[in-house]
Amino acid sequence: MIARKNRFQDRTALVTGSSRGLGRLIARELADRGCRVMLCARSRDDLAAAEAELRGRGADVASFVCDITEASAPEALMAAVHDRFGALDVLVNNAGVIEVGPAEVFREEDYREAMETMLFAPLRLALAALPDLRAGGNGTLVSISSIGGRIAAPHLLPYVAAKFAHAGLSQGLRAELAGSGVRVTTVFPGLMRTGSHTAARFSGQPPAEYGWFAAAATLPLLSMDAARAARAIVRAAERGRPELVLTPAAKAAVHLQGLAPVTTARLLATTARLLPGPGVQPRHDVRGADAAAHSKLPRWVTALGDRAGRRLGEPRPRSH
Numbered sequence: 001m002i003a004r005k006n007r008f009q010d011r012t013a014l015v016t017g018s019s020r021g022l023g024r025l026i027a028r029e030l031a032d033r034g035c036r037v038m039l040c041a042r043s044r045d046d047l048a049a050a051e052a053e054l055r056g057r058g059a060d061v062a063s064f065v066c067d068i069t070e071a072s073a074p075e076a077l078m079a080a081v082h083d084r085f086g087a088l089d090v091l092v093n094n095a096g097v098i099e100v101g102p103a104e105v106f107r108e109e110d111y112r113e114a115m116e117t118m119l120f121a122p123l124r125l126a127l128a129a130l131p132d133l134r135a136g137g138n139g140t141l142v143s144i145s146s147i148g149g150r151i152a153a154p155h156l157l158p159y160v161a162a163k164f165a166h167a168g169l170s171q172g173l174r175a176e177l178a179g180s181g182v183r184v185t186t187v188f189p190g191l192m193r194t195g196s197h198t199a200a201r202f203s204g205q206p207p208a209e210y211g212w213f214a215a216a217a218t219l220p221l222l223s224m225d226a227a228r229a230a231r232a233i234v235r236a237a238e239r240g241r242p243e244l245v246l247t248p249a250a251k252a253a254v255h256l257q258g259l260a261p262v263t264t265a266r267l268l269a270t271t272a273r274l275l276p277g278p279g280v281q282p283r284h285d286v287r288g289a290d291a292a293a294h295s296k297l298p299r300w301v302t303a304l305g306d307r308a309g310r311r312l313g314e315p316r317p318r319s320h
Helices: 021-032 044-056 073-084 108-135 157-176 206-216 226-239 248-259 261-274 288-294 299-311
Strands: 012-016 036-041 061-065 090-093 140-144 183-189 201-204 243-246 283-287
Touching: 012 021, 012 073, 012 108, 021 036, 021 044, 021 090, 021 140, 021 226, 036 044, 036 073, 044 061, 061 073, 073 108, 090 108, 108 140, 108 157, 140 157, 140 226, 157 183, 183 226, 183 248, 201 206, 201 288, 206 288, 206 299, 226 243, 243 248, 248 261, 283 288
Parallel strands: 012 036, 012 090, 036 061, 090 140, 140 183, 183 243
Antiparallel strands: 201 283
């Protein structure tokens, strides 16, 4: 691996949720650009695999196992970064959970979990990292929100509520930190082929919910190659862009909402009516890898996403 000279050369980055999926690819891209990288996730085995991959590419990398929703996590993470690398220059708040299902099946605790993971944990970590990011005069904070943080897609209500909140936090921090030397980039990715359909959690009628979500997250016209997305995210952060919307479908949706908000609302309502109902005996919190075993979706539809998931450490779908 030959590191490319750029603004992130010889800097230190912390990426949450980096044992698999998009976070793993962002960490890889930062490492390829000469960053020292601290990986963070809950699974020791997944982290070990991600760390081994980056070491194989010649990266200076370490990992720290923690649950970022715990109050002690920011202090412990920053201590791990300081002990291994010194001051932090780049923070990427990426960790998240995807919950799919109709609104009536979700409980208050589902919203609380989403908010803890995708609002309060990024907030606490950003506050803990700010002294380092400010001290260097050239710090970078990257917030991975979602197109669901701009447009409230149906059957993702806990997720979109938390992503809207995270986007607001990130954009507010950019305004508040203007002139401090800290640049904040808010990212709104659309669907990407990371294999996330097997790690997402499904409620109501899990096999039916899995069917539409897995297809949308995998088919080329609706989803984006995740490695390309990671490169675009790191380039945007390097240039200090205020925000980045990814995938043509996501850009079209944002454009349509800006031009015709009433039409957009009607399209979303129509989409919601076409999606599965809660069912006679709603189920709750079924992992996508398990829902796949009972889904009528042909396996070839998700082939690209399944292949990406295998490369990026996502759970393998169970056979029909």
